Amino acid sequence: MLSTSSDVAADVDSSARKGGPAHRASGASGLSRGVFVTGVVVTGVLMFWGAWERRWIADDGLIVLRTVRNLLAGNGPVFNIGERVEANTSTLWTYLVYGFGWFTGTRLEYVVLGLALVLSTAAVVVAMLGTARLYRWRLRGAGGTLLLPAGMLVYIAVPPARDFATSGLESCLVIFWIALLWLLMVRWSTTETPGSAGVLGTAFVAGLGPLVRPELAVLAGIALAMLFLAADQTWRLRVAMVAVAGAVPVGYQIWRMGYYGLPYPNTAVSKDAGGAKWAQGFEYLGNLVNPYLLWLPLLLLLLVAVVMLTTSRRGGASVGDRVRGLASTDARTLLARGQRALRTPAAVVVFMLGSGVLLALYSLRVGGDFMHGRVLLPPLFCLLVPVAVVPLRLPEHGEPPRARTIAGAVGVLWLGTVVWSAFAAGTTGMTEGAVVGRSGIVDERAFYAMNTGHAHPIRAEDYLDYPRMRAMVEAIENTPNGGLLLPTPSFDAWDVVPPPEPIPPGGAGHTVFFLNLGMTSMNTPLDVRVIDQMGLAYPLAAHTERLEDGRIGHDKVLYPDWVVADSGMVNVHPWLPGYLDEDWVAQAEVALTCPQTREVLESSSAELTWPLFKRNLTHALEYAKYRFDRVPKYEIERCGLVMPPPRG
Template sequence: MVGGAEDSDAAAERTTERHRKAILSRVVFLGGVAVSALLMFWGAWERRWIADDGLIVLRTVRNLLAGNGPVFNTGERVEANTSTAWTYIVYAFSWISQARLEYVVLTIALILSTAAIALAMFGTARLYRGGSFAGGGTLFLMPAGVLVYIAVPPARDFATSGLESCLVIFWIALLWLLLIRWSQAATPSTTSVLILSFTAGMGPLVRPELAILGVASLAMIFLAPGLTWKVRVAMVFVAGIVPVGYQIWRMGYYALPYPNTAVSKDAGGAKWSQGFAYLWNLLGPYLLWLPLVFLFAGAVIAWRGRDKHIGDGVRHTEGSRLTRLRGWLRTQNAVVVFILASGLILGLYSLRVGGDFMHGRVLLPVLFCFLVPVAVIPVRIPDRASWGRNKESSIFLAMAFLWVGTVVWAFFASNTTGMPEGVVIGRSGIVDERAFYVLNTGHAHP
């Protein structure tokens, strides 16, 4: 009887300890989300402004509000804005609020930029909540990739600016979270699949090149097992109803199958040398390659340190190679590969077209795709009894070192001037547009 009571007390104590660790882990994670979101909000607010291209969006919205249609000049059917979704979101909230357009676009941008950081962290946290990462000690999910993104000055510049950058990263973060949830569900509900499909289908309306992510994610969902043909047909309809409908209308109204910006900026031309110059213009000044190396190493250590005997999602290990491949599509590994491959393809496209004239702008979605899988990284502190020269302690020390290194880099990078030339536009044609207007107008928030 005494032995049984002691065993019962010990079991209760272990349960209490696990519960305490789980609460502590959750509090630290939510605190990290709050701090990261606040940093993004504050950084965007401190560098708030509207770019020239942002003013083009506002002019189009003013014409919409005046009843002249989605045009830049009355009577000229030219689609002057690259992001259809951004134009109509700004229009909708302007019509509802009747507030000054500049305040409307600033409010939307701050909300979307901040929400993107939180969604990315919640999505990545789900990677480390599974049984394969269960173990002794206390698991802390520390903000990492999101800190790298926030630290890069162009990310804070274009969090506002009147352009669609805030909507782009919000859409990527939302798609990431929904895909991770889909990959981990034992049996995804029809509603969740259709919501995911609708979100993916909106990609080309957020920005035309985001069709890469949208189509690839839809193909992954469509080909994965577990869906009836009725649901597959429904998801194709739900995904295509808005973008296909708008495309038909666009070709009839503007007489072009794509925005006019693709014509004016020669989006089909190959300018590789300028593209690589544009890439180094972002990577070089901030030593951006350094935290990417840190986080890649951290991801490898975390992944190799997990329990490989516990699966990461729905997996089919029997049947033909095609059956196994289809089963793999609905795993979190497949989602990680998808987002990284999408970032790589977007990056190659940006390099091919020569980047942009604005410092870092078109590479921000690429950077965000690469950082989303490491938005948070797992740092497991071993129990006191487990300290020593063992695997658990070594992994903790390595992850702690990489996380601290990332935070230190973020502090210095956030205060680095990427283009100290200021108002001088060099031979590359690349300029820090916000700094250019700050110096030329004398206003901190032009």
């Protein structure tokens, strides 16, 4: 005779009172929830506290704020008024800071700091929630299982992760986007019948990837391909998915090409992001891995994953049986199986791990970066997300000793990860990191803390204590007629090349030519033109050829003679500094008349009309690839121009 619902309830209640299976299951479930919630809270607090303890805003982070200031002032998304240059790599970060700055009216440095702390903390929490959902789906019905914080502890323990949790750069937004995409993809793969709204929401978030950082198009493309090709999607939903995912990035890309005359941010042109420097890349990898023995926690967590996979009884047939089954299956059935396999947790895990490897390979190929660890943080985060938490299954009474052995092994491996995290978190970071050595890599936070004298340089004024900055402000105040400011070897003086007479009412304006764009541009008014020899905000420098043996991230150097010619300042001695050559300046003036160079420069400096927008749109790729020689004489020869007569 079948039991009624009341009979079942009575049995459960009786079992609970007597300490039976229902009671034990309820207790195990409560313990599991308590451990997981505690782990998430503790990890989130550690991320917030670690980021706050190392809070700062880098010089490169201040570059973003110059563009935001221009947006707020109504000058458009530009670095210098009248020059359409996208000097920030992350489009979404720029407009996020702009939006919150406009809404709150708060000082921009504090807007950035608040956003960074929230996004960095939310990233580790969201990643843990996604991984917990993955394991709960996989281990459903497997009894009491503790989900212990692991991968996110490793990430937080690495000093650069806490350094760039603030910094004013988009690192916080990058890891938050990765974590959010992970959670959404896990939900999609573990939901029996995903709703259209959920699928479209996931597609929209994935589509934002290239606007977070251009290389995140790798993750976005793979995720969207999985969503589009999965077996249970209707063609109507697929079409809607493409529209939703592409509306913002494609629309912005069309606008970017027409407005800026480039298919990607100007930073990619200035750093030649398509170039290959594998040797420097592997040196950069060692610079991150070696100081913290980072291979050790990765190995421990890999062993945890291997133990979990090899001891799981779920999944049915063995690998050998599956291979033999596939060998005897026709192509149409294989295609159907492949489509079904796309919407599985295993596929999502492979997607995240594979994306981490691809991002790491890209970073190594371009030579890494000059900031210790920064560009390898997103790949590291991707690799750690699937083990953000790890499952420790509590053996039940009466289970064989093997179950206790497995639990003990997982516990020991997890404890080893925690011990390593405590060790790494206590290190100071890169050895002698505040000094730029042979590799060109530096601990950026330590460098600026030492050179500004501020443990936490955040406000633009904090950088006035950096060499040359107060002298720059004084030089601008002391030259009301305007001029070109060139840095000297002295830390307290600038050379000022004056403008030609007659001086217009109000002066001819100032141009500052210096490597550190952030601190210079945030400590000067918006009507002061700030440009750099690398070309981050200066197209003329960005389109020069890359120096093969230059410092990574700084391997373009434009001679100041070009700037004198380009800015129209006095081009003869004694008004020129002694280290500038009148002939070189005259040759630069002629070289700047090269028709191809003029067209490229006018794409961002000429008045934006509809014909210019269309020309930029159709020639953006061509403009991005254009390069000229930084030696004026050779550039005149390359362009077939007439050499000016010597002035001597």
